[in-house]
Amino acid sequence: MLFLLxxxxxxxxxxxxxxxxxxxxxxxxxxxxxxxxxxxTPMIISFWSTTCKPCIMELNAINDNLYDWLDEVEFKVxxxxxxxxxxVSRARAMTKGQGWxxxxxxxxxxxxxxxxMNVSLTPHTFIVDGKGNIVYSHSGYTPGSEQxxxxxxxxxx
Amino acid sequence: xxxxxxxxxxxxxVFAIEEASAQIKVGEGQISIALESNNSxxxxxxxxxxxxxxxxxxxxxxxFGSNDYLKVDYSLGRFSAGIQLDGYLPGLYxxxxxxxxxxxxxxxxxxxKYVQWEDTNWGVRLGDIYDQFGNxxxxxxxxxxxxxxxxxxxxxxxxxxxxxMVNVKVLAGLPRLYDVRSKNVIWGADLxxxxxxxxxxxxxxxxxxxxYVGRHMGKNDAIFAIETPFVLNMVSGRANFEYAGxxxxxxxxxxxxxxxxxxxxxxxxxxxxxxxxxxxxxxxSASATFRRQENMLTNIELRPSGxxxxxxxxxxxxxxxxxxxxxxxLNPYRGSIVHTGGExxxxxxxxxxxxxxxxxxxxxxxxxxxxxxxxxxxxAKIMDMEMDRxxxxxxxxxxxxxxxxxxxxxxxxxxxxFQRWDEEINHFDAPTAxxxxxxxxxxxxxxxxxxxxxxxxxxxxxxxxxxxxxxVAATIEYNLAPKFSFYVSDMWNCEKMQxxxxxxxxxxxxxxxxxxxxxxxxxxxxxFTHNSLRAQLSYGRNRAGYVCSGGVCRFQPAYTGVNLTLTxxx
Numbered sequence: 001m002l003f004l005l006x007x008x009x010x011x012x013x014x015x016x017x018x019x020x021x022x023x024x025x026x027x028x029x030x031x032x033x034x035x036x037x038x039x040x041t042p043m044i045i046s047f048w049s050t051t052c053k054p055c056i057m058e059l060n061a062i063n064d065n066l067y068d069w070l071d072e073v074e075f076k077v078x079x080x081x082x083x084x085x086x087x088v089s090r091a092r093a094m095t096k097g098q099g100w101x102x103x104x105x106x107x108x109x110x111x112x113x114x115x116x117m118n119v120s121l122t123p124h125t126f127i128v129d130g131k132g133n134i135v136y137s138h139s140g141y142t143p144g145s146e147q148x149x150x151x152x153x154x155x156x157x
Numbered sequence: 158x159x160x161x162x163x164x165x166x167x168x169x170x171v172f173a174i175e176e177a178s179a180q181i182k183v184g185e186g187q188i189s190i191a192l193e194s195n196n197s198x199x200x201x202x203x204x205x206x207x208x209x210x211x212x213x214x215x216x217x218x219x220x221f222g223s224n225d226y227l228k229v230d231y232s233l234g235r236f237s238a239g240i241q242l243d244g245y246l247p248g249l250y251x252x253x254x255x256x257x258x259x260x261x262x263x264x265x266x267x268x269x270k271y272v273q274w275e276d277t278n279w280g281v282r283l284g285d286i287y288d289q290f291g292n293x294x295x296x297x298x299x300x301x302x303x304x305x306x307x308x309x310x311x312x313x314x315x316x317x318x319x320x321x322m323v324n325v326k327v328l329a330g331l332p333r334l335y336d337v338r339s340k341n342v343i344w345g346a347d348l349x350x351x352x353x354x355x356x357x358x359x360x361x362x363x364x365x366x367x368x369y370v371g372r373h374m375g376k377n378d379a380i381f382a383i384e385t386p387f388v389l390n391m392v393s394g395r396a397n398f399e400y401a402g403x404x405x406x407x408x409x410x411x412x413x414x415x416x417x418x419x420x421x422x423x424x425x426x427x428x429x430x431x432x433x434x435x436x437x438x439x440x441x442s443a444s445a446t447f448r449r450q451e452n453m454l455t456n457i458e459l460r461p462s463g464x465x466x467x468x469x470x471x472x473x474x475x476x477x478x479x480x481x482x483x484x485x486x487l488n489p490y491r492g493s494i495v496h497t498g499g500e501x502x503x504x505x506x507x508x509x510x511x512x513x514x515x516x517x518x519x520x521x522x523x524x525x526x527x528x529x530x531x532x533x534x535x536x537a538k539i540m541d542m543e544m545d546r547x548x549x550x551x552x553x554x555x556x557x558x559x560x561x562x563x564x565x566x567x568x569x570x571x572x573x574x575f576q577r578w579d580e581e582i583n584h585f586d587a588p589t590a591x592x593x594x595x596x597x598x599x600x601x602x603x604x605x606x607x608x609x610x611x612x613x614x615x616x617x618x619x620x621x622x623x624x625x626x627x628x629v630a631a632t633i634e635y636n637l638a639p640k641f642s643f644y645v646s647d648m649w650n651c652e653k654m655q656x657x658x659x660x661x662x663x664x665x666x667x668x669x670x671x672x673x674x675x676x677x678x679x680x681x682x683x684x685f686t687h688n689s690l691r692a693q694l695s696y697g698r699n700r701a702g703y704v705c706s707g708g709v710c711r712f713q714p715a716y717t718g719v720n721l722t723l724t725x726x727x
Contacts, residue, residue: 092404097509108424138688147639
């Protein structure tokens, strides 16, 4: 299998991956394209769920620093809940109850976006530039690793 | 052990590859790859083996287990295609993956694949499909690796969307049943009408939806055609409404034909009502769910081996809160429908965030949750039996947690959980309830030493009148952001016995004498993250219990051993 993987690298060029185009529910419960979040502003996309504690810690840590960071660089945060039909209403309630008012919240009930972005374990965070190119991704959260996301966002300027 | 070392070498090579590449482009299109590998090396544990907590049949496939997933996708504009290879080499203990095994082999693999075209208003997909209608009460095909669950439908799906007002979807295919394709055909159609779009009302959302799902018997199930119709028909109707912070989602679904779920019981029809209410105002939000179901669990195949958590074509998850702390999760609610066929209950969540707009780094988050479930003795009704299980309460829990960010350095969480369950409900002949009660207290402190270093300490206590009694658990975690994390944890059964000692008595299977043990379930582990690569290595003793994911639980036998989990995507 590893040889197979290695073989894939022969004769292929390396460049940035584009954000996939799948259907996802937005904050108002409407189905939109995942591409619709691309609007020229760089963004942090974070996949979370109501049962993933480190995910919530990471989103809260970004939220704590948000205004300080926005003073330095323009970007937005997209929180993608991968909760299914069972917990999606809990996820909707949590986005309000945790004070994530400045986030763009998306609800990936059927996990189409999660699959398309190749997310195995949450939290999984991506940095996407204003044109929709995925420039960086990070899986897992340790307190303080949000700083790295900020550095990557700043480097996009 | 040799295999385990091989895996370590593989990890190192994958890491080397990952270092060398970022993303892959082939011509105009692009390829993305994701790998997940979960490995365990089981070590002997004389203490647990002697008292029967680790059983010989828990180890029939040897000392090593590995559940692996490799997913490769190609996309070019609106076109995409992909494969996923699942390998169980052999499967980890605790996954009922071998229920439908056709061959006498320890190693199992399954390949799924798809091609897809996604246009502005329409889309077509051939191959493995993951989809659901409404809440999934009559149909849901999905993957959950924590349960090794995958019932993807192999065939075709098409949808058309007319100006966001009307959305029509049809699909048909053969569902996956563990590592085989079922011979039964499932097909369905879903229609949704957006009333708000039609009326040009953009302040809120109003829609109605309807679905049909049919299951046609294939040759494996042909013998059941005497008792049940050849085609099982199920329908669902839904209404959704959202305006100014208030939301309502209601669904009614019914099984129109008599269907067998448990071959020991007569065939019957079924129905389910599910209602979701939501409300939010500023930093306060509430959500409530109510559900009443009777004989709605629907198998992919009926044949007598028709057991196992993977033989399900619809989604009726448990609605109780899924805890993240080990003691709060020691005895999760697992449903009561096995012997009753029906359940009625619901849950309520309340969230409030108290924030000072001037000091963003300081806040309080409050959360309260309550749930309650009673039985509906559908089985007794159809069999005309007196079982005294009607309207019996099987589960109540109340949870309260508060999270406080004191300043940039210190954050604390406190959780209290009360849980009460009927220990007897899943025994076939259980005329009276026997209630167990647990009170769980959790304290969790994170201290950020500086931008890179942080410590987390967690202490838990469970006071219970169930057969094991009280438990204590503690964890210490040290984080070196953004790459490393280390932890040590222990959980032990500290019930004070009549002779004043702590622990419990266990029957030694060699000597047939009861012996006293204070059992510690210890863990030590580390994780490493670099970009999208994540590796977690741990060693410890794991208690037998239920692992729940997405409201579905599987039994995990006790084991002691080394775990290595690796995820990578690029």
